[in-house]
Amino acid sequence: MTTPWILGLTGGIGSGKSAVAQHFIDLGVHCVDADHAARWVVEPGKPALAAIVEHFGPDVLQANGELDRTALRHRIFQAPEERRWLEALLHPLIGEEIVASLASAKSPYAILVSPLLVESGQHKLTQRVLVVDAPEQLQLQRTMLRDQASEEQVHAILKAQALREDRLKHADDVLLNDRDLPWLQSEVERLHRFYLTLHGGQP
Structure with missing residues (x-):
């Protein structure tokens, strides 16, 4: 039996990485949350x-x-x-x-879900990195709604997390989450089919 390769999944606060991770789990992929x-x-x-x-x-x-x-x-x-x-x-x-x-x-591949994948060096445990990205304004709205937080609080968290550019530099795949959940899930399914064809995270 071949050892599963590891996909790193990350994204800023309110980008939707939890929804993405959950759909991968629903598809039978082993997920570990940092x-x-x-x-x-x-x-x-x-x-x-x-x-x-x-x-x-x-x-x-x-x-x-x-x-x-x-x-x-x-x-x-x-x-x-x-x-x-x-x-x-x-x-x-x-x-x-x-x-x-x-x-x-x-599962054929496993996922490490970590908001600090890049900053903590955890990306070194992975063979491939998927970044869930969203426009900052959307991140703000989603997080304020979800956590009942003020705009200042969310801005402070966004500042403390890796710069978007840093995250995207490490990305092999980027999922732009700026539409609705059914669309997001179909994108996860598309990526899942692609990942099943990879060996060690590489085509």
Whole structure:
């Protein structure tokens, strides 16, 4: 049995990458979400959570023993060196979690879904990159609607994410998501048929 090749799937906030990933899953493709992996590695009982508590103190825990993400975010938001400490701890663990999950894939290719695919270096785990792109105005509208967020908040998130140009530079395929869901799903199906013809992500 051949090992599945890995497709990296990324896109800015509100670009529609979750809808794209979901349709690939519906088509039977094994998807690993980097955000989920980031949550798994800090679950109660995991060594990473113990290290975080030891470093930041018990006030980064909720009453039920789970990580209080908001409290932790406040701590690292003000202090770049604390953020670097946390990233140095978590990134390798998240990477291991992702690799293990991708290795269990049974589909001809597997997908790593990550909003920070390019910035985090996770694209090195993939053989091909698909960027879901959308005009910035549309990203703003979708995110404000979905998260009940203000325009300023969404602008701040857009600024923190990779520049669109950087993402697109790494793209082998670009899916411009500026129409309705049925059209988007038909584009995913078209890409899926194409991906099934590839070996190691290459034609």
